[in-house]
Amino acid sequence: xxxxxxxxxxxxxxxxxxxxxxxxxxxxxxxxxxxxxxxxxxxxxxxxxxxxxxxxxxxxxxxxxxxxxxxxxxxxxxxxxxxxxxxxxxxxxxxxxxxxxxxxxxxxxxxxxxxxxxxxxxxxxxxxxxxxxxxxxxxxxxxxxxxxxxxxxxxxxxxxxxxxxxxxxxxxxxxxxxxxxxxxxxxxxxxxxxxxxxxxxxxxxxxxxxxxxxxxxxxxxxxxxxxxxxxxxxxxxxxxxxxxxxxxxxxxxxxxxxxxxxxxxxxxxxxxxxxxxxxxxxxxxxxxxxxxxxxxxxxxxxxxxxxxxxxxxxxxxxxxxxxxxxxxxxxxxxxxxxxxxxxxxxxxxxxxxxxxxxxxxxxxxxxxxxxxxxxxxxxxxxxxxxxxxxxxxxxxxxxxxxxxxxxxxxxxxxxxxxxxxxxxxxxxxxxxx
Numbered sequence: 001x002x003x004x005x006x007x008x009x010x011x012x013x014x015x016x017x018x019x020x021x022x023x024x025x026x027x028x029x030x031x032x033x034x035x036x037x038x039x040x041x042x043x044x045x046x047x048x049x050x051x052x053x054x055x056x057x058x059x060x061x062x063x064x065x066x067x068x069x070x071x072x073x074x075x076x077x078x079x080x081x082x083x084x085x086x087x088x089x090x091x092x093x094x095x096x097x098x099x100x101x102x103x104x105x106x107x108x109x110x111x112x113x114x115x116x117x118x119x120x121x122x123x124x125x126x127x128x129x130x131x132x133x134x135x136x137x138x139x140x141x142x143x144x145x146x147x148x149x150x151x152x153x154x155x156x157x158x159x160x161x162x163x164x165x166x167x168x169x170x171x172x173x174x175x176x177x178x179x180x181x182x183x184x185x186x187x188x189x190x191x192x193x194x195x196x197x198x199x200x201x202x203x204x205x206x207x208x209x210x211x212x213x214x215x216x217x218x219x220x221x222x223x224x225x226x227x228x229x230x231x232x233x234x235x236x237x238x239x240x241x242x243x244x245x246x247x248x249x250x251x252x253x254x255x256x257x258x259x260x261x262x263x264x265x266x267x268x269x270x271x272x273x274x275x276x277x278x279x280x281x282x283x284x285x286x287x288x289x290x291x292x293x294x295x296x297x298x299x300x301x302x303x304x305x306x307x308x309x310x311x312x313x314x315x316x317x318x319x320x321x322x323x324x325x326x327x328x329x330x331x332x333x334x335x336x337x338x339x340x341x342x343x344x345x346x347x348x349x350x351x352x353x354x355x356x357x358x359x360x361x362x363x364x365x366x367x368x369x370x371x372x373x374x375x376x377x378x379x380x381x382x383x384x385x386x387x388x389x390x391x392x393x394x395x396x397x398x399x400x401x402x403x404x405x406x407x408x409x410x411x412x413x414x415x416x417x418x419x420x421x422x423x424x425x426x427x428x429x430x431x432x433x
Contacts, residue, residue, distance in 0.1 A: 001286060002269070002306040004279050007320070019324050021239065021373055022266045022305045034189045034218040041193040046200030052190035059161045059185075065201050066167055066183040071176060074169035086137060086174050089363035093145045096365030101149065101384045112400025116393040121151040124203060125387060126195030126229070127180070128210030129159040131187070134263070134295070135168035138362050142369050142382065143209050144178025150387035155180045156205055158195055160187025188212075189219035196223035204228070209382065211235035211369055214266055232386055234375040237266040240357055241326035241346075243317045243339075244282075246275040248332040249353055253278075254285035256330055257306070258299055259358050265301035270324070271308045272317035279308045318342045325376040328357045347376045398431040405431065 005018060041048045054060050075083075106116040127143040130136050140157070147155050157180045159171050167185050175183055184202055186194055192212075198204025207230040208220055217236035224231045240260040244253050257269040273279050286303070290296050311317045318339060321329060325345035333339055336351040343349055347370030350357050361368045371379035396404075405424045412420035 001283065001300075002271075002303050002308050004276075004283065004308045004310065006310045007272075007316070008310075008312055018307050018309065019270075019320075021268055022237065022302075030214045030218050031222075034215055034222055037189040037215075038193045038219065038222055041190055041199055042197055049186065049190055049194060049200055052188070053161065053186065056188050056190070057161055058163065059165050061161060061165055061185060064184045064186055066172060066185060070166065071172055071183075074167070074172035075176060077169045078173045082170065083173060085363070086141065086170075086177060089138065090141050090145055090174075090177055092363055092365035093141055093367070094149065097146045097149055097367070097384050102390075110400060110404050112397035112402075113404055114395050114400075118391050118393055120389050120391060121153065122206050122387050122389060123152065124154040124156065124205050125152045126156045126158065126205030126208045128191060128195070128208065128212060128216065129157060129171055129175075130210075130212050130216070131159045131162075131168045131171055135159075135171055137168070137170040137174040138368065139210065140171050140174035140180075141178065142367050144175060144180055146367070146382060146384045147209075147387045148178050149384045152387050154182075154203070154205075156195060156203060157183040158186045158191035158202070159183065160191070161185035189215050192216060192219035192223055196220075196226075196229040207231065207387075209369065209386070211238075211372075213237055213264060217373070232369065232382060233371045233379040234373050235369055236372045237268070238263040238328075239268045239270075239326055239372055240328040240330060241270045241272065241321050241324060242330040242332055243314060243321060244271060244273045244275075244278055244330075244332035245314060245334060246273075246278055247334050248273070248278055250278060250281035250285045251289075252353055252356070253282050253332055254289050256332075256356055256358075257282070257286065257303075258289055258293065259356070259361075260328065261299040261302035261306065262293060262295040263298075263302070265298055267302040269302065269306040270326070272311050272320060273309075274311050274313050274317065276310055279310060283308060314339065315342070321346070325371075325374045327370045327372045327376065328360070330355075330357055345377045347371050347381050398433075401427055402431040 104118045106114055108114050125147055129139045157175050159167055194202040195205045195208055209232040214236055217234055220231040223229055238260050242253055242256055260267050260269050271282060293299055322344045327347040329346040330350045331339055332353055348360055348366060360366050367382040370381040405428050408424045409421045
């Protein structure tokens with residue numbers, strides 16, 4: 001169970017330890033293991049993919065790609081109620097993401113000079129959907145819907161195989177709903193290598209998307225370092241930070257903490273409160289609710305690196321939260337919106353007692369692929385723009401270059417770049433004619 005800690009009584013080293021993620025503690029070992037897998041796959045090709053799948057997933061596969069028959073069987077196997085829920089969630093996700101799309105624009109910045117920005121979809125994107133101990137069709141929607149809205153020409157899915165060698169049918173059903181082009185039964189660092197480098201039947205992708213464990217996150221980072229593919233963000237083991245006051249419902253808070261703890265043993269949950277009574281009540285609720293969870297063993301392991309922290313005030317709690325930069329931030333406060341302006345760094349914020357983080361995971365409409373590991377200080381969650389590039393365009397008439405050419409020449413010469421100045425100066429006589 002997480003320990004209750006008084007922030008005021010903790011020294012600087014203890015405070016740093018309290019905010020350290022499990023994945024960060026295992027950094028060097030994870031990095032070395034991932035580097036070995038990437039090197040093996042790059043040199044060994046498709047045979048190495050088979051070896052890694054056998055080693056890590058315990059499955060021997062002849063074919064990685066999901067065929068039409070397996071897609072059809074998946075759709076037939078998914079209960080109609082679940083298929084309906086996927087469609088309902090997809091519609092809300094599409095509505096929210098469509099509303100946030102940005103378009104092209106043009107502006108005459110001077111007489112005869114026009115600057116534009118045009119929008120282009122990333123041609124081929126790789127979508128990684130975890131499906132280890134808990135398959136995540138919701139993640140397929142979170143990736144597939146904005147990629148579809150962006151107009152990406154090819155959307156490649158990789159998801160781990162099940163013990164029988166098949167892909168999770170619900171993930172495949174969600175993929176079909178979002179128009180995914182091709183799907184492959186590959187998981188872990190080897191899947192990231194396949195999409196990043198183009199290995200065997202898996203085409204090389206321009207940008208890789210999707211959350212995963214520490215190994216998947218590190219694989220994305222290393223692939224990006226090689227220049228093979230861009231990545232969306234560090235989206236690793238799940239995490240939530242709850243800020244709660246004395247009026248919060250202990251059962252609600254405990255349930256929110258456990259909903260993240262059950263994701264995986266390397267997940268982390270933190271509760272900050274200015275009420276010692278609330279912390280103790282949540283601690284009791286965690287004990288009671290854990291016993292009823294099918295995934296209690298996973299949740300208990302995650303809770304071992306989680307914390308219940310007593311703070312001097314809600315203001316101090318938000319200062320700590322901004323330093324931690326959580327993937328998910330729940331404000332279980334009496335006037336949560338009044339505190340929203342104090343939030344500087346968070347992937348997604350959930351306001352009040354009736355907004356569990358689970359709504360955002362599934363069907364409120366916002367995206368649940370969010371920056372983890374403190375990356376929310378500078379990164380944002382997925383949007384349609386994540387699947388697009390924005391290209392600037394400019395044009396000048398003779399009158400336009402005559403008007404702004406002297407400015408360019410002056411600045412170029414101040415920087416000692418005479419060729420720049422000359423490229424403008426040579427045109428000036430003709431432009432003025």
